[in-house]
Amino acid sequence: MPVLLLVMAGAAFACRIAGFVAMRFLPPSARLEAALRATPLAVMAGITALALQAGGLVEALALGSAVVLTLLIRNDIFAAILAIGVAAGLRALGF
Known part of the structure; x- marks a missing residue:
């Protein structure tokens, strides 16, 4: 279980870092902004899916x-x- 927690924390951190990298190298657009806003929700959905499967x-x-x-x-x-x-x-x- 601690390994899963570390993997999920790493995925959340990578998603956050990817947003900063994207903002640095990609030109701002409505599509990029929408993707960055959806990323935390996608990570949370993955975490809750695991909890529902095990729970x-x-x-x-x-x-x-x-x-x-x-x-x-x-x-x-x-x-x-x-x-x-x-x-x-x-x-x-x-x-």
């Missing part, structure tokens, strides 16, 4: 709550933190 009902409910909370409060970081709280609460209830 069960608690992980699915936490992910669903993260999606709903993101749509309601328009803050993905805060929604993710609240979804972690949902998962912790469900685990505490014995799910």
Whole structure:
């Protein structure tokens, strides 16, 4: 499991660095800006897909709550933190 965490952290770091490299060598365009904005979401989708594959009902409910909370409060970081709280609460209830 620590190896997967390191790989995911490395992928997230590489995506961030790729954005800086792209901004340095590529001319700015709407397409490049859209790609750079989508990169963190793609990394997060990969991480959540792994969690759903390995997990069960608690992980699915936490992910669903993260999606709903993101749509309601328009803050993905805060929604993710609240979804972690949902998962912790469900685990505490014995799910």
